[in-house]
Amino acid sequence: MGSHFDAGSSGLSAKSARQLERMIDDASWLTYPLHLAAGLLKTFVYGFLFIVAIFLYLGIWMGTAHDRRAEEIKDFASEQTVYRVDIANNSVTVAKAGYGVDNEDFAKAFDGCDGSGGELKNPTFWDHNWLAEKSDVFQSAYIGASHNVAALQYAIYRAKHGQQVASFHYVCGYSEGIKVQAPVVYIAFLHRTDESIMDSANAKYNWFTGICMTDCTPADFSPRNDSIYADVFKLQVTRNQDAALKALRATGSPEFWIAAAHANGITDKDELFGAYAEKNQTQLTKVLGHEMTPQEEFNRELEGAIICCLLFVGFIGVWIVRRMYKFAH
Numbered sequence: 001m002g003s004h005f006d007a008g009s010s011g012l013s014a015k016s017a018r019q020l021e022r023m024i025d026d027a028s029w030l031t032y033p034l035h036l037a038a039g040l041l042k043t044f045v046y047g048f049l050f051i052v053a054i055f056l057y058l059g060i061w062m063g064t065a066h067d068r069r070a071e072e073i074k075d076f077a078s079e080q081t082v083y084r085v086d087i088a089n090n091s092v093t094v095a096k097a098g099y100g101v102d103n104e105d106f107a108k109a110f111d112g113c114d115g116s117g118g119e120l121k122n123p124t125f126w127d128h129n130w131l132a133e134k135s136d137v138f139q140s141a142y143i144g145a146s147h148n149v150a151a152l153q154y155a156i157y158r159a160k161h162g163q164q165v166a167s168f169h170y171v172c173g174y175s176e177g178i179k180v181q182a183p184v185v186y187i188a189f190l191h192r193t194d195e196s197i198m199d200s201a202n203a204k205y206n207w208f209t210g211i212c213m214t215d216c217t218p219a220d221f222s223p224r225n226d227s228i229y230a231d232v233f234k235l236q237v238t239r240n241q242d243a244a245l246k247a248l249r250a251t252g253s254p255e256f257w258i259a260a261a262h263a264n265g266i267t268d269k270d271e272l273f274g275a276y277a278e279k280n281q282t283q284l285t286k287v288l289g290h291e292m293t294p295q296e297e298f299n300r301e302l303e304g305a306i307i308c309c310l311l312f313v314g315f316i317g318v319w320i321v322r323r324m325y326k327f328a329h
Contacts, residue, residue, distance in 0.1 A: 043319070065228045069130065076209055076222055080190040087145050087182035087251065089175055099191045106189070110139070112147030113172035130231065131207050134223045137235055137245070138208035140288050142187060145248035147171075151280045152257050153178045155273065156264050168280045180260050183247040187211050188221035212240040213247060252281045 082096035083106060092107040101109075147168075154171035156178050158164065192205040210221035217240065224236040237245065250256055254274035261273045 039322070042322075062228060066225065069223075069225045069228070072131070073209075073222060073225065076188075076190055077218060079192070080188045080209055080221065082186055082188050082221060084184065085142070085187055086184050087149050087248070088180050090146055090150075095186055101189065101191050110143055110146070111150075111172070112143035112145070113150035114147075114170045130228075131209075131223060134235055134237075135207040135209070137237070138187065138211045138241075141245045141248040142185070142208070142211070144284055144288055145182070145251045147284060148251040148256075148280065149180055149182045150174070151276075152180060152251070152260055155257070155276045156261060156266065159261070159266050159269055159272070160264070165276060165279075168276075168283055179263050181263070182251055183213060183244070185211055185213050185244050185248065186216055186221075210238075210241060211244045212238075213244045214240075216240060252277060252284065254278065 079098050081094060081098040081101065084093045084095045085091070085107075090107055090111050090113075092104075150171045151168040154168065154174045155165050157174040187208060188210040190205075190207045190209050192207075207223075209223055212220040217238075220238050220240045224238055224241070226236055230236050254277040257273045257277040258270050261267070261269060266273075
């Protein structure tokens, strides 16, 4: 911050020159806060302009997103296959053929009886694909209902043999001779990749595009694209899609389990089957909620830390460049 004054060229004595140099130094220190304030003000102005640019980008994106999504799904109706699925026994038949997947492969790939949730796509930190999010709504409901019915059949089987249920993991193969009035649904599935459907959690571009039970319309077999704003708060579905999703979720309710127990001659264990239903739902919520492993949690925390560090380094770099530029000029 100091300055150098040449006494010889000014014609002043050495003492006067030193006094004048001290005065110049004092004046520069007095004006430094003003320069600092001006620099901070410019930084805030640049930051404001950056925020404005972000909002302009978001505005342009929101203004064009609906049309881009419509273009993306325009060929779904001709490409996808609609399957009729009987949740009671997970039997699958083709109702409308498209880019087909073998019935047995489809039934095995999305049979939720083991209750592991391994078929679900687990989105990464950056993955916010709207089709993947809508697909996961239909797929989770389908797999959840499949598991609910398998778990219910297992509970009835154990009750008939005078046994208790400790866990509802891996409850496959107990449906014989057990009656369950589960919903029959029509599910649209789009197969757009050569990756195996049996590895559905990692096979990108395979989407569940719609679902319904009765009075199905073409709109029920397509991702609803009415409002990108409403999708931010809650993924939008059609009326028939919503009815099918509610019917599938109802297979996990205590009322459904108790009614099924009665239909199979078990009328004195209502409290037990109500508790079983709640226990199954608690277990299933953890499975279908994409519960992260400790490694996945660490990866996300690390990604967040890296992003914060990069932003901080970028801010410091911009500040240093600006200060050097001002110093040079």
